[in-house]
Amino acid sequence: MQQLGMGQAVNQALREEMTRDPDVFVAGEGVGVSIHDNPMFPTAGLLEAFGAGRIKDTPVSEAAIAGLAVGASEAGLKPVVEIMFNPFFTLASDMIVNHAAKLRYLSGGKSSFPLVVRMKSGAGIGAGCQHSHNLEAWVAHCPGLKVVMPGTPADAKGLLKSAIRDPNPVIFIEDMLLYFVPGPVPEEEYLIPIGPADIKRPGKDVTVVTWSKMLGVALKAAAQLAQEGIDVEIVDLRTLVPLDKETILNSVRKTGRLVVLHEATRTGGFAGEVAAVVMEAAFDSLKAPLRRVTGPDIPVPASPPLERFYIPDEQQLIAAVKEIL
Amino acid sequence: MEIPQAKKMEMLRSLLLARRFEESLTELCKIEGKIPGMMILCTGQEAVGAGVCAALQPEDSIITNHRSHSHLLAKGADPRTLMAEIFCKRTGCNKGKSGTLHLAVPEVNAPCTTTVVGGGPPIAVGRAFAQQYRRERSVTVCFVGDGATNEGSFHEAMNLASLWNLPVIFVCENNLYAGAQRHEEHTKVKNIADRAAGYAMPGVVVDGNDALAVYASALDARTRALAGEGPTLIEYKTYRWRGHGESDPQLYQPKEEIAVWQAACPIPKLRGDMLIQGLISADELHALEKKIDAVVQDAIRFAEESPYPEPHEALEDVFA
Numbered sequence: 001m002q003q004l005g006m007g008q009a010v011n012q013a014l015r016e017e018m019t020r021d022p023d024v025f026v027a028g029e030g031v032g033v034s035i036h037d038n039p040m041f042p043t044a045g046l047l048e049a050f051g052a053g054r055i056k057d058t059p060v061s062e063a064a065i066a067g068l069a070v071g072a073s074e075a076g077l078k079p080v081v082e083i084m085f086n087p088f089f090t091l092a093s094d095m096i097v098n099h100a101a102k103l104r105y106l107s108g109g110k111s112s113f114p115l116v117v118r119m120k121s122g123a124g125i126g127a128g129c130q131h132s133h134n135l136e137a138w139v140a141h142c143p144g145l146k147v148v149m150p151g152t153p154a155d156a157k158g159l160l161k162s163a164i165r166d167p168n169p170v171i172f173i174e175d176m177l178l179y180f181v182p183g184p185v186p187e188e189e190y191l192i193p194i195g196p197a198d199i200k201r202p203g204k205d206v207t208v209v210t211w212s213k214m215l216g217v218a219l220k221a222a223a224q225l226a227q228e229g230i231d232v233e234i235v236d237l238r239t240l241v242p243l244d245k246e247t248i249l250n251s252v253r254k255t256g257r258l259v260v261l262h263e264a265t266r267t268g269g270f271a272g273e274v275a276a277v278v279m280e281a282a283f284d285s286l287k288a289p290l291r292r293v294t295g296p297d298i299p300v301p302a303s304p305p306l307e308r309f310y311i312p313d314e315q316q317l318i319a320a321v322k323e324i325l
Numbered sequence: 326m327e328i329p330q331a332k333k334m335e336m337l338r339s340l341l342l343a344r345r346f347e348e349s350l351t352e353l354c355k356i357e358g359k360i361p362g363m364m365i366l367c368t369g370q371e372a373v374g375a376g377v378c379a380a381l382q383p384e385d386s387i388i389t390n391h392r393s394h395s396h397l398l399a400k401g402a403d404p405r406t407l408m409a410e411i412f413c414k415r416t417g418c419n420k421g422k423s424g425t426l427h428l429a430v431p432e433v434n435a436p437c438t439t440t441v442v443g444g445g446p447p448i449a450v451g452r453a454f455a456q457q458y459r460r461e462r463s464v465t466v467c468f469v470g471d472g473a474t475n476e477g478s479f480h481e482a483m484n485l486a487s488l489w490n491l492p493v494i495f496v497c498e499n500n501l502y503a504g505a506q507r508h509e510e511h512t513k514v515k516n517i518a519d520r521a522a523g524y525a526m527p528g529v530v531v532d533g534n535d536a537l538a539v540y541a542s543a544l545d546a547r548t549r550a551l552a553g554e555g556p557t558l559i560e561y562k563t564y565r566w567r568g569h570g571e572s573d574p575q576l577y578q579p580k581e582e583i584a585v586w587q588a589a590c591p592i593p594k595l596r597g598d599m600l601i602q603g604l605i606s607a608d609e610l611h612a613l614e615k616k617i618d619a620v621v622q623d624a625i626r627f628a629e630e631s632p633y634p635e636p637h638e639a640l641e642d643v644f645a
Contacts, residue, residue, distance in 0.1 A: 066447065069451060071449060072452065074451075077454075098342060098439075098444060108422045110419070111436055111437075144644070242584050
């Protein structure tokens with residue numbers, strides 16, 4: 001099986017869907033000619049393959065980029081637009097929050113908006129808090145948006161293909177560090193449906209619910225805990241909206257213990273939603289209080305030791321698991 | 326430019342229909358419990374919607390804003406389902422989900438009424454991009470007020486539309502007020518059209534109460550857009566007779582100023598021209614007014630007799 005980084009997997013998905021459907025186009029800052037000339041990046045080589053008519057380099061205008069997607073998708077095209085860094089979402093947010101998410105509802109179901117907004121996210125790039133700020137809980141809080149946050153290259157490819165074919169607006173968040181972590185990606189064409197979570201590691205003692213880059217942290221922690229005889233089940237949500245409550249609840253009913261792990265800051269983070277789902281439907285199954293392992297409530301700092309402090313790691317997860325065992 | 330008689334009739338009809346429609350709303354929204362929510366009207370500005378939409382073809386699109394009724398009616402929206410939506414009824418064009426503020430009528434290529442000031446221009450750019458991408462011979466009109474031209478999104482959209490030569494017509498209906506602020510209190514440039522120069526696109530100032538001048542200028546912009554010459558910004562000078570919304574006591578609008586603009590009402594202007602030129606007789610005019618009144622009364626009756634949506638219908642239409 002081919003080994004690809006997540007950026008390369010996204011690139012394959014874009015190429016396949018653009019080849020399949022002439023209504024698919026890509027727009028954003030540097031999606032054609034980029035300041036990042038790196039074959040591991042998602043839009044590398046697309047301009048050469050598909051031309052300037054379908055690979056649209058835009059000005060630095062996030063509201064216009066997102067509006068382009070809203071207007072073009074209602075007219076029947078399938079835009080895949082890129083917001084270069086997750087924090088720049090704020091500049092595009094009116095188009096996404098007030099328009100992409102709401103216009104179908106406001107039309108009484110007459111219109112649909114088959115658009116994808118790809119956002120590059122994650123701390124660990126040393127760029128500080130205006131380039132690193134995970135805002136998935138913000139978009140998950142807006143009815144009308146689907147929110148996808150893959151943790152492996154294979155998931156990213158299959159989910160992005162589904163997102164492009166989905167008749168709804170999909171926010172697709174890629175962690176940039178994962179661009180450089182190779183993983184197996186099937187050679188043949190495949191889709192992964194938006195919605196179902198994936199159990200990345202079955203276990204019986206404690207459930208860890210996570211997504212995106214933190215999946216890797218969870219897997220490493222689980223390997224260490226296994227050496228101590230602690231069997232962790234890892235539920236990779238992959239999709240925050242719609243949320244696969246059944247898989248979460250089934251896992252917690254089995255293990256009786258829950259830790260939710262995400263990189264985003266703690267207060268108002270999506271772990272709170274997962275915790276509430278479990279408390280409402282599986283409280284009786286819990287043998288111990290649940291735990292959250294998250295980024296602290298601070299902006300992401302630039303200095304390497306500070307940034308390392310910010311990003312949740314295996315040791316924090318291991319400690320949380322042991323607390324509730 | 327010689328404007329065909331049929332176009333003049335179309336504009337007169339649009340003007341009269343929008344005026345009658347909104348005069349009814351002015352009265353209806355005073356009745357407690359009749360129409361939920363806000364009521365924002367374009368009384369006095371109807372020549373902009375009438376003239377611009379007369380210059381368009383059915384395949385052309387409009388993106389409009391909170392002061393949308395005249396635009397939508399002129400584009401051909403069904404008065405019955407529009408009125409029912411304004412009444413928030415289940416038979417409304419958006420099943421009661423939008424109410425008067427966000428009327429979406431995709432069946433006449435008016436897919437978006439946005440009440441976020443400045444929300445329209447980026448979406449119009451997207452719509453026009455789709456038209457260009459598919460090599461369609463059609464354009465998108467974006468109606469904004471003068472206030473919207475101080476939003477960043479307006480400027481991002483103007484730049485991108487110009488850069489990519491998109492077939493957009495930015496129509497600024499300058500009704501002299503943005504909320505409670507007069508033009509000179511919110512914008513330094515005298516003419517909004519001057520802002521076009523910053524984007525290397527033509528900016529035109531036109532009398533927005535002269536339907537024929539509105540029509541001619543919009544037709545020019547449409548021709549430019551279809552020729553691949555890109556967008557145009559047209560500023561129509563007009564005036565908001567009513568407040569921002571019907572609950573606005575208009576304390577900041579001098580009565581004398583309102584009177585001056587009411588004397589420049591777009592309806593007698595067009596009607597007078599057509600009578601003098603013999604394009605319509607007094608009898609025909611009377612018959613037209615009666616017919617329009619019947620259309621509005623029928624729409625109101627339809628809206629009043631329609632049921633509200635069932636509460637659980639609130640859960641429908643979020644996702645496709």
